[in-house]
Amino acid sequence: MSSLTRWAGLVGVALRRTATKATRTAPRQTAVSVLGVAIAVALMLVVTATGLGLVQGTTVRGDAVDYWVVPEGGGASTMVVSASSAQLGDVHDKSAALVDDDRVEYASPVLISVLEVSSGGQSQYVLGVGVIPDQSLGKVAGLPTGALSPGDPYYADGNYDGEWTGEAVLSERAAEVLGVSEGGSLTVAGATSGDGSREIGVTAVESADVESGLSGVPVMIAHLSELQAITGASSADSADQILVQSNAAGLESALEDEFPGATAVTRSGFTAQQSVDSELPLAMGLAALLVAISVGALFVATTQGLQVEADSEQLATLAAIGISGRARATLLAVQALALTLVGGALGVVLAYAATLVTNWAAVRALAPVPIANFHPALVAYGLAVAALIGLLVAPYLLVMERRTDAITEVIR
Amino acid sequence: MDGSTRTATEESDGRADTAEGTEAITEDSEAIVECSNVTKRYERSGGGGWFSFGSGGEDDRPTVTALSDVSLTIEPGEFVGLSGPSGSGKSTLVHLLAGLDEPTEGTVMLAGQNVSSLSKRQLTRLRLERVGIVFQRFHLLPSLSARANVALPLVERGVGKRERRERASNLLERVGLGDRIGHRPGELSGGEQQRVAVARALAGDPLVVLADEPTGELDTETGAAVLDLLGDLADDRAVVLASHDGRALDRTDRVIRLLDGQVQDDGQVQDA
Numbered sequence: 001m002s003s004l005t006r007w008a009g010l011v012g013v014a015l016r017r018t019a020t021k022a023t024r025t026a027p028r029q030t031a032v033s034v035l036g037v038a039i040a041v042a043l044m045l046v047v048t049a050t051g052l053g054l055v056q057g058t059t060v061r062g063d064a065v066d067y068w069v070v071p072e073g074g075g076a077s078t079m080v081v082s083a084s085s086a087q088l089g090d091v092h093d094k095s096a097a098l099v100d101d102d103r104v105e106y107a108s109p110v111l112i113s114v115l116e117v118s119s120g121g122q123s124q125y126v127l128g129v130g131v132i133p134d135q136s137l138g139k140v141a142g143l144p145t146g147a148l149s150p151g152d153p154y155y156a157d158g159n160y161d162g163e164w165t166g167e168a169v170l171s172e173r174a175a176e177v178l179g180v181s182e183g184g185s186l187t188v189a190g191a192t193s194g195d196g197s198r199e200i201g202v203t204a205v206e207s208a209d210v211e212s213g214l215s216g217v218p219v220m221i222a223h224l225s226e227l228q229a230i231t232g233a234s235s236a237d238s239a240d241q242i243l244v245q246s247n248a249a250g251l252e253s254a255l256e257d258e259f260p261g262a263t264a265v266t267r268s269g270f271t272a273q274q275s276v277d278s279e280l281p282l283a284m285g286l287a288a289l290l291v292a293i294s295v296g297a298l299f300v301a302t303t304q305g306l307q308v309e310a311d312s313e314q315l316a317t318l319a320a321i322g323i324s325g326r327a328r329a330t331l332l333a334v335q336a337l338a339l340t341l342v343g344g345a346l347g348v349v350l351a352y353a354a355t356l357v358t359n360w361a362a363v364r365a366l367a368p369v370p371i372a373n374f375h376p377a378l379v380a381y382g383l384a385v386a387a388l389i390g391l392l393v394a395p396y397l398l399v400m401e402r403r404t405d406a407i408t409e410v411i412r
Numbered sequence: 413m414d415g416s417t418r419t420a421t422e423e424s425d426g427r428a429d430t431a432e433g434t435e436a437i438t439e440d441s442e443a444i445v446e447c448s449n450v451t452k453r454y455e456r457s458g459g460g461g462w463f464s465f466g467s468g469g470e471d472d473r474p475t476v477t478a479l480s481d482v483s484l485t486i487e488p489g490e491f492v493g494l495s496g497p498s499g500s501g502k503s504t505l506v507h508l509l510a511g512l513d514e515p516t517e518g519t520v521m522l523a524g525q526n527v528s529s530l531s532k533r534q535l536t537r538l539r540l541e542r543v544g545i546v547f548q549r550f551h552l553l554p555s556l557s558a559r560a561n562v563a564l565p566l567v568e569r570g571v572g573k574r575e576r577r578e579r580a581s582n583l584l585e586r587v588g589l590g591d592r593i594g595h596r597p598g599e600l601s602g603g604e605q606q607r608v609a610v611a612r613a614l615a616g617d618p619l620v621v622l623a624d625e626p627t628g629e630l631d632t633e634t635g636a637a638v639l640d641l642l643g644d645l646a647d648d649r650a651v652v653l654a655s656h657d658g659r660a661l662d663r664t665d666r667v668i669r670l671l672d673g674q675v676q677d678d679g680q681v682q683d684a
Contacts (some may be wrong), residue, residue, distance in 0.1 A: 322538075
């Protein structure tokens with residue numbers, strides 16, 4: 001109990017010293033230390049969030065999907081916007097053949113394309129996703145597809161001459177940027193059919209799941225054949241991937257037989273392939289981690305090392321009045337940890353703000369997809385790295401303290 | 413020892429240590445402080461400063477002798493003054509008595525313990541539990557309140573927060589600063605800071621209080637108040653006051669006069 005009381009008392013003294021230094025006796029040095037850690041952590045988190053965005057931010061997934069069929073060699077990243085990459089062909093017939101298999105509950109091709117859509121003279125780029133809706137399909141790209149007529153009426157008889165529904169489900173972000181609401185109408189420019197433009201009606205405006213990574217992206221979901229007709233993908237009945245729902249295991253080979261030159265990925269395999277595909281983001285994240293730790297630790301070591309030097313008289317006083325070396329070490333370590341944790345917290349806030357700004361700018365300037373995904377776990381990650389910086393710096397500060405001249409030399 | 417310098421930092425010195433650091437501290441001697449043939453030499457460093465020369469030191473390099481063959485005994489209840497001009501060895505003797513430094517030759521017994529035989533950790537513990545020190549320049553921690561400064565030794569001793577606050581407040585009351593407990597050193601006058609330092613020195617209920625020029629930075633009136641306070645402390649413990657101020661020394665029971673590191677005189681102060 002006495003030992004615990006002692007440690008608690010020392011931590012209290014260290015925190016009080018830190019607070020007073022921050023507000024009264026050494027505000028500038030304290031601010032520099034905190035900012036150094038904050039910037040290092042913020043940069044690391046932004047890079048990591050961008051890496052996460054590359055891995056999962058724009059992946060189009062369905063919540064009831066068990067298999068993905070993607071063009072071979074593309075990997076999971078093929079599921080990301082892939083207008084210029086290899087596509088699967090003859091997807092209507094092949095997905096219908098899949099559904100005929102008893103082991104398959106449902107299958108839908110997915111076509112992904114960036115579209116220029118206008119409403120009331122306002123033109124914006126949105127991420128168009130074409131699917132064959134069904135109750136079993138659930139959400140795609142984080143949006144429910146239930147508001148679309150089931151099936152693919154425009155391709156009902158195997159040709160692109162059926163009923164044109166013109167239905168679309170918009171994400172809230174898409175509705176916001178286009179200034180439309182449910183029941184409104186849109187014009188898709190650059191269509192390869194319908195005299196160069198097509199009218200689309202807004203069937204529903206839905207909120208995209210945050211975990212889809214697309215909650216901040218303008219997304220429009222429509223019937224596959226209609227999107228194919230708009231984008232020209234109807235010529236080869238092509239799509240980017242097939243989502244397959246099944247409770248059967250080991251369907252990969254059957255799926256790959258159905259789609260020669262394609263790869264079938266299971267839900268678990270998707271994670272594995274995703275991790276393979278995420279080598280670059282992983283490398284980015286690791287590099288950012290090392291840089292953040294190095295820069296943060298050097299920053300804090302420099303500023304706090306100078307502070308220990310300046311505090312040598314106080315530290316000698318503590319030794320003189322009987323405060324043990326271990327207790328003095330505790331004071332320095334807790335002070336370093338407190339500073340880096342405050343810096344880490346500030347860094348997390350900065351990184352979150354920077355991620356928002358980055359995505360905002362990317363959506364407007366680059367493509368209608370987020371390039372960074374600030375996962376909630378990054379908060380803990382940032383604080384953990386900040387704490388690690390503090391722990392790494394503490395031994396250096398202790399060495400600095402031990403180098404303090406003889407007490408009698410310091411105290412006169 | 414190969415002539416390398418030794419300091420009073422807490423680096424490992426190879427001497428026996430105990431886990432708690434206090435097991436070796438006992439009170440088997442009536443005298444609180446006992447110096448026998450103590451000599452202290454400093455080696456001149458390359459930069460023009462001085463390195464402390466601990467026990468066993470022997471070297472051909474130039475040295476200066478701060479204390480030479482000093483022997484004295486201080487018992488409980490004594491209010492002892494150390495007098496002498498600057499450079500006479502007063503502060504060196506105080507540092508040796510406090511276990512902040514160690515003699516080059518001879519022995520310093522503090523609370524029954526030979527300081528040269530104790531590890532640095534044990535010495536630190538000894539200071540915590542047996543010695544109170546008052547410095548000329550107060551040496552309070554500017555970031556802590558008066559009460560927190562006084563409570564510092566109690567934190568190290570593992571005293572609970574409530575008791576720490578109570579004891580520190582009582583000590584500040586005792587030195588006349590009951591209404592200044594929440595003030596930081598920067599918000600106190602020099603005299604008040606020195607009284608806080610006295611209260612801090614008393615926090616561990618020490619056997620001996622060592623005061624090195626405690627009135628050196630105070631005006632006459634404030635200094636007199638601090639001296640009165642130190643005099644009162646000698647009722648139940650030894651107080652050693654190093655000063656070159658004759659009026660301060662007049663308040664002590666006994667004055668040891670030092671000159672060039674040697675004891676010139678050790679006697680009772682004559683009542684006026």
